[in-house]
Amino acid sequence: MNSEKTTTIPAIRSWLGIPYATAKRFHKPVLLPFNPDLPYDQKGPAPLQAGDTSWLEADNGFSEDCLNLNVWAPEHAGGQPLPVIVYIFGGGFELGSNTQTTSNLSGLAASGRCIGVSLNYRLGPFGWLSLSQYGGELAEASNLGLQDIITALRWVQQNIARFGGDPQNVTVTGHSAGAYCTTALIAARAADGLYHRLAAFSGGASRIVPAWWAEELAITFLTELGIADDPKQLFTLDAKLLAETLIRVSPRDIGDRHGIDNTTIGIVNDHAQIGAVIEDTPLHILESGHRHNVDILFSTATNEADWWVINAIEKFDPGSIGNLVDELVKKSRIPRSHAQRIVAAYDVNGRTPVEVRGALFTDYFFTLPAARAALAHAAAGGNAYLLSVGPAEGAQAVHGTEMYGIVGQVRPGQSNEQATRDTFVRDTLLDFATGNYDRLWNAVTTKPISHGIGNSPYEPTAHAVEVLRTFEGIERT
Template sequence: MLPAIRSVILFMAICIACKASAQNNDPVVKTDKGYIRGIVENNIQVFKGIPYAAPPAGDLRFMPPATHQLWTDTLAATKFGPVATQYSGNKVIGSEDCLSLNLYTPKTDNHKRAVVVWIHGGSMTNGSGKGMNGHAFADHDDIITITINYRLGAFGFLYMGDVGKRYAQSGNCGVLDVIAALKWIKQNITSFGGDPNRVTIMGESAGAKLISAVMVSPLSKGLFQQYIAESGSVQCIRDTVTAKNARLRILNKMGLTALDVKKFLTLPADSIIKIQGMVCEGIGGNSFLGPVYDGATITGDAYKYAASGQMPKIKALIGTNEYEAAAFVGPNSDLKDINKTVFKPLFEDGAPMVYAAYQQQLKTDSPYAAEVKVLTQYMYQMHSYRFAKVLAQNNIPVWMYRFKYDNGKSFGARHGEELQYIWNINNPNTITDSAKKQLTINLHGAWVTFIKTGNPNTSSNPKWPEYNSNTRQVMLFDTTDSVTNLKEVYDDKSFPSQVFMLK
């Protein structure tokens, strides 16, 4: 044999041996559907793209998530699964086969670690579980971190309960997807070193709204013990009249009538999402689609359910940012016809009430400042405090926060700004700005402590009291954190529990 050929064969043998060795070191875990193989990243064990339900396509479109079939061979859980079908960058991406989760665990042992489940935001029309890095809580905090995909847009929230009993829960497919993922976690998390009785669900924006809908669904009982809602509450849940009229707008954009609704069952996914993208274009898309009071998944008014004592005593950490709406409206926007361009698309039938509040705010603020303040109140703050009040009155432990750090910018504490600090997107050890470094330590530390203990107070900062509507004590996160008693909490008694109404 020639020396050159001998060298090539030897090199190939070494490569094969190395690959086999690497695979032998990869973690393998048995789930209720079969064995899965993950990978080692940053010295922890990671499993990506684990299917928690059957692909919701074909006959399963607009249906509750179905049980995934068993698999015989070890399933490679080494790559993120497809994102849910969505409109992104003027094109449709993703797949209806999207129901997967990603799991980051320090080790697959029997330590019964706390578990946090991240539900992503994106107006319930965009985003995916891989948008947040689970290493943020798993690598150094000894917390199992799970991120999930759920059905988005029309496939997750198009109400068709009036079409037939088979589709009674179609408006809550996204809610049911989260519940299915939580059931998978409860069934399997022990094998990954987690405790099924120490599960926290966490979400921001649409993610916070979605987990709030999950929380007030009787179907979620016993699946989690704690709840972190950043900039979102039950304001996303709408009545069936609004849900049907939203569907009609999509149908009309397709050139269809209410009688053609069954065509949704067979139309290509791309066609549906393209039209949905047109309907949801602009600021109004923030609230156009969402969960529904369908009588099956969500059986009644969210506030009444929370106050009735039927809901489990879920410990809650809830908050908003000081100037949420500055992320959606700019200082140079045309405010001449603000009711038509901003309030009407966002609130529809509720727009006159918001416009009246805006007119009142103009007495003390500039037009832009009034716009930001009023939108922040009506889109986020009012609803978070309403829900916190009901929970606290029902003897459920609640801790409230307000994110105020503006990073030196006017109206800087905007929607989503807190995420970079909670998720350690910038490693504290690499941050040179002392204020940002301390803010990261304080925010991330409080979240870690809450996930692990059910109380956000840390040993170095034990001063965050539980919230009640009398003293209204909240933690302010700024260059330094401090507790304050809010003089008042804005609440327009005439404004309904749902942000988007379309009668």
């Protein structure tokens, strides 16, 4: 195996672009054996995707043939196998790659406490468009991106020992879409035994797409391409055209992506469909206690949805408080009287309508699902931890604020305060993955005990309690 040192101290070894599986378009992945004779000194191709890709540091371009992973290990790991941390990148199931700095786990491996793995999975139509209902050659096309992830975990089980890792001590972690994929593993029987702990950052046991919408989106997609009567043409059409078309026809607003029905792409509740991958929603599985032996960490930021307030204010602005009430009624089927009470709880302190929407959606989309999942897991006999990431100097606590910290990288130009906060996030993940729970805070009980880091605008546990009360009786998937 080829070794590549970095300037990080202690030194690490890296193996980049290892193919873990191969897959034909719209077919399930096929596990590949590891070839120890290749150099693995270059990143593999990033997943083919639409939009601006300049930020992904994809040195070897983009491809449908993207099922590769990277491994980082301390140069001197000692005689005992190390715990393994597997990272799943985010990007709304449409964007991202294991090539970017915020997917580089060399910072975790440099601690000497773990082996780091960062994987690619198929994006957009290739990984998340539900087509199994058409049968035939498309019968396997359900949650293909999640099938990719599960196959990568199978590869880890079979091969990580040769890199110094312990296949019986695997923590899967991810951010945003990667966090939703992480928690979805709970609901996938094929993933049983492939992981031992889960750490979900900015994505809880939620955002599951209903099967009815997945089929409707597929019809819209095929109609836009002019092949509604002949879906088999998908196998011959240009890949970039497919990626760009799905972006064009799928809902773009965060409210659509996180409402009760999650009308966008993502993990489909396909349990009753051909080629099913998950058996129920992750929250229902947690409530059942079937995965009570898996320890879980849920982390959210205090101002998640303010990313859209800051970066997409015109599209995110509801225009009025009344429009925000209407949105909760129509997109989440909340009775108007209840929707009005919820909005009133956030229409305080002189907030503008767009700021109200940001604060409300932060809690409805992130804080609430994390707290509910943690409480459900604890009630079923599981071990769950809640973390709340607040702002630091130069780093607002919006969606993505902790991404450098998760993988142990240094954000360029960071303040000392952010460095302290991100180091805490990194060390929390390492302590969790290595089973050093005495270094953590108290686990969730019948109360959503939450630990705060950064300059939090509230006491995290009290806030979680208040959010649970505000949204009591409101369902989420």
